[in-house]
Amino acid sequence: MQAISITTSSNKYEVSVGTGLRLNIGTFLTKQYSSILIVTDSTVAPLYLLDVKNGFENPDKVFETIVPAGEASKSQTVYFDLITKAIEFGLDRQSLIIALGGGMIGDLAGFVASTYMRGIDFIQVPTSILAHDSSVGGKVGINHPEGKNLIGSFYPPQAVIYDVEMLTTLPEQEKRSGYAEIVKHGLISDQAFFTSVIDTNIMSNLTDQLLTEHLVKGINVKATIVEQDEKESNVRKYLNLGHTLGHAIEAELGYGKITHGEAVAIGMLFALRVSESFYKISLPYDQLNEWLQTNDYPLQIEQLDQQSLLQRMKKDKKSTQQKVQMVLLRKIGEPTVEFVEDGFLVQQLDNFFSELVI
Incomplete structure (x- = not known):
């Protein structure tokens, strides 16, 4: 495994790159969380959602929500639906959101994390090559019909966990x-x-x-x-x-x-x-x-x-x-x-x- 440390004015976090990392995501967490919400999409979920969920000791505190795959999900409607899901699952300020997916999921789930209760922790678990770029640097957001990423914020993750094994299934x-x-x-x-x-x-x-x-x-x-x-x-x-x-x-x-x-x-x-x-x-x-x-x-x-x-x-x-x-x-x-x-x-x-x- 290779680890790249990133230090910015607002946060310090590591990007971990290796094989099989999705199977023990819990070991990368640096603190205890009251609950965890995994946000993923309809393409990634059947491939890797169970692997990630099984990597936690208390699965009863791990929730999931699946959005349609594709850039169209980076919208205000899906964003608001995810906020509603977070409320329904009882997430609080000590909760964590995991973005399991490509760049769209990272941007969308990260924006939810940055705005839910004025900001809770999130980590990026990229599943695409494209996300090697989007998962690093803390840009999160959604699209507007008039332009891409016009709604968003700078909100760095607590960690980026990049399992290259998940790239083998990419079309x-x-x-x-x-x-x-x-x-x-x-x-x-x-x-x-x-x-x-x-x-x-x-x-x-x-x-x-x-x-x-x-x-x-x-x-x-x-x-x-x-x-x-x-x-x-x-x-x-x-x-x-x-x-x-x-x-x-x-x-x-x-x-x-x-x-x-x-x-x-x-x-x-x-x-x-x-x-x-x-x-x-x-x-x-x-x-x-x-x-x-x-x-x-x-x-x-x-x-x-x-x-x-x-x-x-x-x-x-x-x-x-x-x-x-x-x-x-x-x-x-x-x-x-x-x-x-x-x-x-x-x-x-x-x-x-x-x-x-x-």
């Missing part, structure tokens, strides 16, 4: 989704990490050893940034590479039409193109594009209205005073944040979508 779409965030960590950190990722065919030659290596490297990249900037006032914005357009595409298509990571993959390609034009440089656009095609990322999305995308990008959390702010790259490992003018952005969107094979 190909979820592998793609998760690896988009790993690619992102490579692009904003160093050439060697990026090269290692794009040299990997995740559909055919991804070994458990290589996956664990990439996950740990990605977590370390995020941990280093989060420790410097917990509340996203400066360098933490770099973690949003590809997300400005990615979030807009998710909202425009309708949440769940493509995965978060698949949308971010398209957003990263766009960010590279904008960076090249903005800074008059050359970046590995072609290498990334080829890797995405090799691994069957859905780049052939329907033509989207550029003005509508622009308006959604203006609602992104980084944007200020109705000006789009994007994470760009001067080179691999050197991210920046720039305001991008509307006219330039629309032209870039038009050129970019005409490049993609529709």
